[in-house]
Amino acid sequence: MRASEANLKACLAELKSFLGERCSTGQSMRELHARDEGWHPPGLPDAVCYPREAAEVARIVEICRRHTVPIIAFGTGSGMEGQINALAGGVSVDLAQLDRIIEINAADMDCWVEAGVRRMTLNTHLRDTGLFFPVDPGADASLGGMAATRASGPNAVRYGTMRENVLALEAVLGTGEIIRTGGRARKSSAGYDLTRLLIGSEGTLGIITKLCLRLQPVPEALRTARIQADDVQSLLDYSIALMQAGLGIAKLELMDEVAVCAVNLHAKLGLAEQPTLLVEFSGSAAAIDADIAFALSLAEDFNLPKPVWAATPEDRSRLWKARHEVAHAEPLLRPGARIFVTDVCVPVSRIADCIRATRADLASVDLIASIVGHIGDGNFHVSLLINPDDENEVKLAEAAHDRLVERALAMDGTCTGEHGIGQGKKAHLRREMGASVDIMQAIKTQFDPALILNPGKIF
Amino acid sequence: MRASEANLKACLAELKSFLGERCSTGQSMRELHARDEGWHPPGLPDAVCYPREAAEVARIVEICRRHTVPIIAFGTGSGMEGQINALAGGVSVDLAQLDRIIEINAADMDCWVEAGVRRMTLNTHLRDTGLFFPVDPGADASLGGMAATRASGPNAVRYGTMRENVLALEAVLGTGEIIRTGGRARKSSAGYDLTRLLIGSEGTLGIITKLCLRLQPVPEALRTARIQADDVQSLLDYSIALMQAGLGIAKLELMDEVAVCAVNLHAKLGLAEQPTLLVEFSGSAAAIDADIAFALSLAEDFNLPKPVWAATPEDRSRLWKARHEVAHAEPLLRPGARIFVTDVCVPVSRIADCIRATRADLASVDLIASIVGHIGDGNFHVSLLINPDDENEVKLAEAAHDRLVERALAMDGTCTGEHGIGQGKKAHLRREMGASVDIMQAIKTQFDPALILNPGKIF
Structure with missing residues (x-):
């Protein structure tokens, strides 16, 4: 190749x-x-x-x-x-350098941007419009890259992933041809959905050069709470009950005690080193008050301590910044190590079972390991701190990863909720999708007959 | 062929x-x-x-x-x-006869059904769960057919189309191979999005045999109003303002005076034969009250008559039934005629312009014509009553259709919001998508190398 x-x-x-x-x-x-x-x-x-x-x-x-x-x-x-x-x-x-914000159509809540525009740049640009782009994978990624990897993050529970938030794309195929996959209409039945086909194709079908994005109104109010308890099972059961109540949940995140420990080291938060749930409500002030009342009484039902509400916008930002930086914080737990990080996603009703079994499994692996998750979507990440030059450690991590994927698939889940296949999950994709992988490869040959686009990824 | x-x-x-x-x-x-x-x-x-x-x-x-x-x-x-x-x-x-409802996962708000299950059958089956399947194209269509044509309808403004409401599919490709495109996880980054590729492929890539659908909680409350006025422009401007206010709009529909006349004949509604807006709010009772108050005061701002709220659930059902049966009602305006019906979709901010220009154009065509629309999505339908054996009438209708599509594309819209390409819009698809159509055809050859699946459609 x-x-x-x-x-x-x-x-x-x-x-x-x-x-x-x-x-x-x-x-x-x-x-x-x-x-x-x-x-x-x-x-x-x-x-x-x-x-x-x-x-x-x-x-x-x-x-x-x-x-x-x-x-x-x-x-x-x-x-x-x-x-x-x-x-x-x-x-x-x-x-x-494809960094132009081409047009903002505030009345239609959409915009066209070039692929190199970063999400924070766009959101800064949108500041005076009352709109924002909700997909937030943590990093200040480029919007083209986010589309190419079908990125999501904590906001997906409310707003969906890149799949739901891109209206149309421009892309260069492996033939050198430039195509456009649609326009600004909110819906269309015109032919095959090339937009969604390119989203998540990880640079193997084409190079995304422009995106038409859906924007969202900035919510009237946001309220964030943390709930800490040693009993991770109760936190998860509580989360599932919250999700099923159909409230205005904007984010619903779990950090286990190891992740909290890392975050304390990194951001000096001084949180109790216990499994921690972060929950954010958004909506009108009145709707949020009703949601909060429900969340409080539900916490009692599950014998959880009272949620602690972020008192100021700064408190709120600090919490989320800490959560976003887990991946940068964790190496502090073992200087010199690299994070072996992976993610799976299961139906929400199975996430407590899946995380419980995964914690039991990780306890038997001789590596520092942590779990953080977008619980509201059934999506969680496992990080293992490894010395990448130590074959045995890599093997331990890979074996734990294998068992994790097997567990998720047995629960009707997927081998990756948001990180994609890349190099690391090619075998798992086949395990999950079977013969569908063959038709994916056949599609690839039509977009990229010379097989020059990002070889060795996905397949 | x-x-x-x-x-x-x-x-x-x-x-x-x-x-x-x-x-x-x-x-x-x-x-x-x-x-x-x-x-x-x-x-x-x-x-x-x-x-x-x-x-x-x-x-x-x-x-x-x-x-x-x-x-x-x-x-x-x-x-x-x-x-x-x-x-x-x-x-x-x-x-x-593929009519089994395979499993309902109420806790995860999803279900697996076979492709022949009809949407009303599913919703009847769901009655005691507090959940429903929201996509509603009017007809009691099969869920497989709805996926194959990327169906939507009035609820799309709130819940999206089939594109957003199908989690995974099973399908038989043109090779005879059976594939599954995913599982029940709410999100996944595992490979190309074959689910969305099959949705809207109109039977040209595969035959859908099973679907995993997202379900929604039945809203606590629904309130429906009609607003009638001769001034269609004010009704449209009002609609756009309503949409932009970010309320809990469940449906936002326009019928012009001709459609209302047909509906009166068919359902004996006795409505004033004026352009009519139907708006439905859904959500918690408290949220709806706030939305209604806003909608009322906004109507005054636009000098529109007071909205008339459906007093009982029966009144509400009668209104929506009438709206759904427009296509069956319209032939009553010219016994023996067939409806030449088409649809386009434009960005919401352009729909007033697009409908105004279309009404002016239709006034010059010597055929009975009407407009009904899913205004909240920027999607509307034009129906012309023709004698399909009269070449001249067919020609007049086709020319009006051509001008309609041209108008929608010039406004950054699409040649079809929800009816699909089928036989009737093949040239328009090319006009809208250009070279993208070639790559669609190339994809087709991989799914259906013998080109036996629904030949003559889309391409």
């Missing part, structure tokens, strides 16, 4: 003459594009290109296709399954 | 020996499967098969593929764009 020396040389020469300094073969630049935030082995691209518009992306693809050189679309590198690692070398196409 | 005499004969012999009386070549049975409720010319299938499970569907596909005989999946025949008409003959596969 790696390009021949001669092809690569000719390809890079063409790219350099086309893009000048926007095509770099410098070692440090290449290393910045060699790995994401996951635990997978890095893969060094041979060059990094910075196109400024879709036509330039198309030209890059056309050049690489002619020389059969791999292309890896790069957003910000904040993924977890090694999606942007250049396993077979080739050209990393960094979309950071 | 039509099978040769010899192939057809051999194919039907095999099917008869496989299915016995569940494979019929009787003329009346074939005629029942020759056309949907739209205006397109019928297409008589050569046989109608009634499989009872996915494995039988797979066997039928395998037999037809071997003899290169077209297969048309048939739900209830309530479509509008001729999707089930057997344009090249072949075998109509009626899924009515």
Whole structure:
């Protein structure tokens, strides 16, 4: 799959003459594009290109296709399954300079942006409109990368994932062709849903260059509480009951005691080191009051301590910032280690069982391990702190990962709720989807006949 | 594309020996499967098969593929764009006997059903659970057919279309292979989104045999009002303002004066024959009261008469039943005529402009024409009453249709919001999607290499 020396040389020469300094073969630049935030082995691209518009992306693809050189679309590198690692070398196409916010249609609550725009940049831009873009994977990722990996995060319980929040895309296929998959209409029955097909395709079908996004009104009010208890089972049962009551839940997150310990080290929060539930309600002030009253009385029913409400917006932000930074905090528990992080998703009614069994399993593994979860969606993450150079540790982590996926699938779940397949879950995808993987591969050959788009990922 | 005499004969012999009386070549049975409720010319299938499970569907596909005989999946025949008409003959596969409700998971608010289950049957079955399936295209369609055509209807403004309400599918591809596209997890990043690819593929990629559906809690309260005024522009401007206020709108529908006249004839409602807005709020009783107060004061701002609230649940049902039966009512305005019905969808902020221009255009066409719309989604329908045997009338209607699509596309809309492409909009799909249609066709060849699944539709 790696390009021949001669092809690569000719390809890079063409790219350099086309893009000048926007095509770099410098070692440090290449290393910045060699790995994401996951635990997978890095893969060094041979060059990094910075196109400024879709036509330039198309030209890059056309050049690489002619020389059969791999292309890896790069957003910000904040993924977890090694999606942007250049396993077979080739050209990393960094979309950071496709950074225009093209139009905001406040009346229709939608916008067109280029793929390199980051979600926080968009939300800052939207500040005076009363609207925001709700999908929030934690990192300040690019919107194109978020679409490519079908990102979600804590807000998905209320607003859905990228799947529900993208109206249309522009993308460059592996043939170099630029397509648009739809327009701004809220619904359409016009042909196959290429938008959803590209969302989650991890750069293997095309390179997303523009997105039309749905925006949401900023809620009138937000209230966040934490509930801490040693009894994780009660916290989970309480969560399921909350979900089933149909309240205005904006976020519903669990951190286990290990994650809380890491977060304390990182953000100096001084939380009791117990399993912790974070719950946020959003809506009108009146609706929130009713929801809170219900949540309080339900906590009593489950013999849980009284929820502690964040007193100020700053308190609230601090809690969520800490939650978002769990992945950065955890290595503090074992300096020098790397996080082996994975995620699964099960039907909400099964999440207590799945987490209980997973905690029992992890207790038997000789590694520091933690669980955090988007409980409201049935989605949780397991992190194991490993020394990636220690074969035995990698093997222990991989075996625990295997058992986790098996457990989730046995509960009618999926091998990944939001991190994607990338390099790490290819075997699991097959286990979950069976023959459907063959038809996915067949689709891939039509979008990318030369098989140059992000080789070695998903399949 | 039509099978040769010899192939057809051999194919039907095999099917008869496989299915016995569940494979019929009787003329009346074939005629029942020759056309949907739209205006397109019928297409008589050569046989109608009634499989009872996915494995039988797979066997039928395998037999037809071997003899290169077209297969048309048939739900209830309530479509509008001729999707089930057997344009090249072949075998109509009626899924009515795949009618099992397999499991209801009330705690997770989801269910698995077979493709032939009708939406009203499911909702009756759910009556005691406090849950319902919200997508409602009007007709009591089969859920498989609704997925295949990406159906929506008045509830889409609140709950989305089939795209948002199907978690996973089982389908038989054109190769005879049975695939499953996912499980019950609320979200997943596992590979390409084959679920959404099959939804809206109109039987050209596979035959849907099972669906996992998302269910919704029955709202605590519903309140419906009608507002009537000669000034359609004010009604539309009011609608847009209502939408933008972010209330708990469950439905927001417009009928023009011609549609109201038809509905009066059909359902004896005695409504004033004026443009009419139907608006329904759902939610908690308290939230609805607040929404209603806002809606009332907004109506004053737009100089509209006071909304008239349905006093009883029966009043409410009568109004919605009338709205749903517009398509059956309209032919009463010209006995013997057939409805030439089409739909487009534009961004909500453009719908007033689009409907105003369309009304002006229709006024110049010498046919009875009406507009009804799902205003909250920017989606509306135009119906023209034609004598399908009068070439001139067909030409007039087609020309008006062309101008309508052109108008919608110029406003960043789509050539169909919910009826699909079928036979009637193939040229428009190309106009809207350009080169994307080529990649759709390329996908088709992978799902259906023998090109036997519903030939002549979409492309």
